Amino acid sequence: MSVELDATTYVHAKPTTAHSYILPAVLDALESHFDGSAKNDVFDLGCGTGGAAAALADKGYYVVGVDPSGDGIAKANINYPDLPLNIGSAYDDLSREYGTFNAVISLEVVEHVYDPRAFTSTLYDLVKVASP
Secondary structure (H helix, E strand, C coil), X not given: CCCCCCCCCCCCCCCCCCHHHHHHHHHHHHHHHHCCCCCCEEEEECCCCCHHXXXXXXXXXXXXXXXXXXXXXXXXXXXXXXXXXXXXXCCCCHHHHHCCECEEECXXXXXXXXXXXXXXXXXXXXXXXXXX
């Protein structure tokens, strides 16, 4: 069961100023991680209005995201209707609902979590186990 955890109201769905320095670092890490793999699926935990998810999708990544803000997801779905962005939070059983992914991002989220242990457990559960 998902609960809207705050009353965040978003003005727009454009990438934020922070994306100008966060996204290049994320893209570098993902490119290094995937190293040409065709399995370039990413889960965006706390996707907000979808700006980062859309930027990754534009680079060829398959992105699924959730955010507890109904307002944020409504704006994301209007601006990025082809992206699977839904209401959800780190306190939901996301791996059961969405499966596992080769990479998980959670940008500008950790400072908002109420239960860091549950948050990190959810992140861990969303990541595919690497084969030896």
